[in-house]
Structure formats: structure tokens, C-alpha cells
Amino acid sequence: MKKVVIAHKFRLYPSKQQEVKLLETLDLCRQTYNILLGELNRQKVIDRSQIQGIITDIKVCDPRLKKVYSKTLQYESYRLFSNLKALSQLKKKGKKVGGLRPKGIGWFKTFTYNQSGFKLIETGKRCQTLHLSKIGDIRIRCHRNIKGKIKQVTVKREASGKWFASIIEEILKEKSKSRPIKKVVGIDLGLMDIVYDSEGNMLSNPRNLKKHSERLALLQRKMSKKKKGSYNRNRMRIKLTKQYEKLVNTRNDFLHKLSRYYVNNYDAIGMEDMTITSMVRGHLAKHIFDASWGKLRQYISYKAERAGKLYIPVDYKGTTKRCSQCGREVAKNLSERIHKCPFCGFKAPRDYNSALDVKRLTLEEIEIGQELPKSTLVEMEALPTQLATTVNETRSHILN
Ligand SMILES: [Zn+2]
Numbered sequence: 001m002k003k004v005v006i007a008h009k010f011r012l013y014p015s016k017q018q019e020v021k022l023l024e025t026l027d028l029c030r031q032t033y034n035i036l037l038g039e040l041n042r043q044k045v046i047d048r049s050q051i052q053g054i055i056t057d058i059k060v061c062d063p064r065l066k067k068v069y070s071k072t073l074q075y076e077s078y079r080l081f082s083n084l085k086a087l088s089q090l091k092k093k094g095k096k097v098g099g100l101r102p103k104g105i106g107w108f109k110t111f112t113y114n115q116s117g118f119k120l121i122e123t124g125k126r127c128q129t130l131h132l133s134k135i136g137d138i139r140i141r142c143h144r145n146i147k148g149k150i151k152q153v154t155v156k157r158e159a160s161g162k163w164f165a166s167i168i169e170e171i172l173k174e175k176s177k178s179r180p181i182k183k184v185v186g187i188d189l190g191l192m193d194i195v196y197d198s199e200g201n202m203l204s205n206p207r208n209l210k211k212h213s214e215r216l217a218l219l220q221r222k223m224s225k226k227k228k229g230s231y232n233r234n235r236m237r238i239k240l241t242k243q244y245e246k247l248v249n250t251r252n253d254f255l256h257k258l259s260r261y262y263v264n265n266y267d268a269i270g271m272e273d274m275t276i277t278s279m280v281r282g283h284l285a286k287h288i289f290d291a292s293w294g295k296l297r298q299y300i301s302y303k304a305e306r307a308g309k310l311y312i313p314v315d316y317k318g319t320t321k322r323c324s325q326c327g328r329e330v331a332k333n334l335s336e337r338i339h340k341c342p343f344c345g346f347k348a349p350r351d352y353n354s355a356l357d358v359k360r361l362t363l364e365e366i367e368i369g370q371e372l373p374k375s376t377l378v379e380m381e382a383l384p385t386q387l388a389t390t391v392n393e394t395r396s397h398i399l400n
Contacts, residue, residue, distance in 0.1 A: 005151065005170050006306070012155070012163040013127065013139040021067075021135045022155065022163065028068050030108035032058065033076045037102055040080065052077045069117040069133040078114075113153045120146060120167070130165055140165060147171070159241050181267040181310065181366060186359025188351055189272060189293045195258065196351040198359035203258060212247040219243055251292060259299035268310040269300055270362025314361035324348075324356035 014022055035058055039051050055073050059065045065073060083100055090097050117133035120140070130140040130153070148171035156164045186198035195203045219240045226233035262269050301311040321329050326344040339346070339353035348356070 003170055003172060004306070005168055006148075008142070008144055008146070008167045008169065010143070010165050010167065011141045012130065012165050013141065014163055015138075018136055018138055019163070022157070025068050025072070025111055025135065025155075026108050026157065027105070028065055029072065029076055029111045030103050030105070032065065032068075032073050033080060033108070034102040036077055036080050037100055040084070041099070048077075048081060051080070067134060068111075069113060069135075071115070071117055072111055072113055075112045075114055079112075109158075110154050110156045112155075115151065118150065118153045120150060158245065160238075160245050162245075183266045184268045184270070184359060184362055184366070185262060185266040186270045186314075186355050186357070186362050187262070187272075188355035188358050189296070194351075195296075196355045197262075198352075198355040200352055202351070209247065209250050209254060212243065212250055216240070216243050216247055252295065255292060255296050255299055259296060259303050262300060263303040263307050263309055266309070268312060268362060268366055269304060270312045270314050270358050270365070271297055271300065272314060272358055310366070312362050312365045314358055314365060322357050324353050324360055327360075 032055065036051055036054060039054055040046065043051075052074065055077065059073075080100070087097055087100060113132060119131040120142075121129040121131060121137070123129055126141070127139040128142050129137045131137050132153070132155070146167065146169050148169040150167055151170050152168040154166040154168075156166060158164065188196045195201075197203075219236065223233060223236040223240055226236055297311075297313070304311040321331060323330050323339070323341040323344060323346055325346040326341060328341070328343045330339060330341050330343075332339065332350070337350050339348050339350045341347070346353075
């Protein structure tokens with residue numbers, strides 16, 4: 001048996017009084033973090049145990065801290081050191097980074113219960129109960145059963161004021177037998193909201209996503225016309241935040257369907273390993289689509305892992321130019337939508353050629369005859385009808 005951890009995100013519905021406690025906990029954690037950071041900055045040689053030890057002292061000086069579960073406060077020390085580690089890794093990569101800074105009021109969004117201080121209680125109703133030590137029994141909407149052992153609970157407040165719990169569950173997965181890799185697909189990510197694959201499919205975001213993003217752009221324009229600091233501007237900002245969340249949720253839903261489709265239908269999925277972030281800059285909606293590709297990669301890789309399939313990032317460089325059939329470079333500018341190879345005569349839509357090239361690179365990565373671990377966790381689901389029609393329609397469209 002092999003241990004696997006899975007993260008779930010569930011909505012919390014705290015009462016008014018619980019919300020006061022949640023906000024207070026957030027702020028006390030923030031203050032603790034800042035005090036620990038202050039001590040860290042004073043030290044010439046970093047002594048982690050000494051920094052952690054301060055928590056006991058500050059609790060004596062500030063009895064309010066006793067309102068927070070002790071391990072949740074201790075977690076702030078862990079957070080500080082993991083931030084420090086992340087920072088030094090960025091430095092190693094040659095990125096220009098400053099030091100860690102104290103967090104201002106409102107800049108703390110999460111606090112964590114690690115290993116203990118929580119309990120998920122089954123109620124048999126629509127909402128379950130999440131017991132958090134020192135806070136109480138909060139209503140939680142679990143859209144998935146938790147059967148394994150819960151390792152950690154992180155409470156998060158989103159900008160719209162909604163609360164969520166991110167629950168890390170540990171499950172035991174059977175060590176599995178192998179089966180051969182039969183179906184391989186290459187995926188090419190287009191700009192904005194389109195995915196092309198080596199089967200000749202073109203998948204684009206559902207229409208309501210476009211609607212949401214247009215509305216977002218409209219709200220942004222409206223807000224920019226309101227006077228800074230005014231009541232109306234603030235009201236618009238709240239509207240904007242809600243719209244933003246709506247868009248992100250719709251997008252995530254689409255990306256989940258898309259990733260499930262590929263993981264259910266293929267044994268190995270290859271994707272270009274590059275970040276598009278630098279290619280499209282501009283307003284908020286574009287920024288979200290940028291982030292989409294990172295998300296899609298993430299969803300495909302963890303769903304593939306759980307289903308015992310392979311996610312293979314491939315080195316992208318040149319796939320837009322390279323001929324997928326003969327491997328030679330065919331120069332073309334961005335406006336040329338058709339790939340025509342003067343060497344071997346292969347002709348295809350440009351993005352389809354790229355997807356085929358991603359597939360070729362994927363096959364190179366997979367050693368011939370390599371076997372997949374047998375899936376034990378795969379939850380096979382039919383392709384959502386909406387997506388299925390998109391596949392077939394666009395497929396005939398792109399191939400004709
Ligand atoms: Zn060629």
C-alpha cells in the first residue's frame with residue numbers, strides 16, 4: 001500500500017459569532033507571524049528552535065493569543081520558515097527578491113490546523129460539521145466523502161468574504177500491477193482560451209465564460225470612472241470581486257471537465273511545458289486565461305496521478321515552427337494559420353501541427369514498452385455532453 005494525499009476545498013458557513021472568531025484568529029496569527037519575523041530579522045545566525053520558542057513567551061505577554069489553538073500559532077513559525085525557503089530558492093534561480101516583510105492588517109487570508117484540533121462530523125444532512133478547536137462547530141458543505149485520515153485543515157477567507165476549508169486527506173492506495181500505454185495524446189495550448197490536441201480537436205471555453213469575462217471588463221471600466229475612495233467606487237469594487245470569483249469558478253469547472261476528459265480517454269497526456277504569462281498582458285480577464293494553462297496542467301497532472309496514468313511535460317521550444325512529420329523547421333509568422341511543409345509536403349492547421357509535435361515529443365519521452373501503474377482510483381465518468389458536442393463539431397470543422 002502506498003500513501004497518497006488529496007486536497008479538497010469545501011465552503012464553510014460560519015455563524016456571525018463564529019465569523020468574528022475566525023477573523024480574530026486570522027489577525028492574531030498575522031500578529032504572531034510578524035513578531036516571529038521580527039525576531040528572525042534580528043538574528044545573525046538563524047536559530048529556528050529559539051524563534052519557535054518565542055510563541056510561549058508572547059502568549060504570556062498577550063493573553064489574547066490564548067484564544068487561538070496552540071498548534072495553529074505554532075504553524076506560523078512553519079509558515080515563516082517555508083516562506084524563507086521559497087525566497088532563497090528564488091534567489092538561487094537568479095531572481096531579484098527582497099527580504100520577507102511584515103504583513104499588514106487584512107493581508108492574512110489563511111490559518112492552519114495541522115494534525116490536530118479539528119474534527120469532521122457527519123450529520124447526514126446537506127451540510128456536515130467541522131469542529132475547530134477554540135472556534136466551534138462550523139457548518140461545512142462537503143461535496144465529496146472523506147474516507148481517509150485528515151492530516152490538515154486550512155481555513156481561508158476569500159476576497160468576497162466567503163470562507164473555505166482546504167482539507168488534506170491521506171488515503172492508502174494499493175500498489176498496483178501494470179498495463180501497457182496504448183493511447184497517447186498531445187495538447188497544444190492556444191492563446192486565450194483554446195486547446196488543440198493531436199486528435200484534431202479544438203476545445204474552447206464555454207460561452208458563459210466569455211459572457212462573464214465581458215461583464216468583468218464592463219465593471220472594470222465602470223469602476224475606473226468612479227471617484228477614488230467614493231462610496232460608489234467601493235460598491236463597484238465589491239461587485240467586481242464577486243464577478244471575478246464567478247468567472248474563476250466557471251473557468252475552473254471547465255478546466256476540471258477538460259482535464260477529466262483527457263485523463264479518462266488517454267493513458268499518457270503530453271503538454272508543452274512553458275508559461276504563457278509573458279505572452280498576453282493586459283486586463284484582468286486576460287490574466288485569468290493566462291492562469292488557466294497552469295491550472296489545466298495542474299489538474300491533468302494530479303488527475304492522471306490518481307488514475308494511474310501519465311502526465312508528460314514536454315519541452316515546447318519550436319513546436320510552432322517544427323514540422324510534426326519530418327521534424328524540420330518551417331518558418332512562419334504569427335498570422336499564418338496553416339502549416340505547409342516544403343520538405344515533406346505535410347499540410348495542416350498550424351495549431352494541429354503543434355499538437356502533433358507535442359505528441360511526437362511525448363512519445364519520445366515514453367520509453368517504448370513502458371508500463372503504466374494499474375489504476376485503482378479512477379472514477380470513470382462519461383464525457384459531459386456539452387463538451388462532447390464541442391469535440392465533434394470542432395473536430396469536423398478543423399479537419400475539413
Ligand atoms: Zn515536413
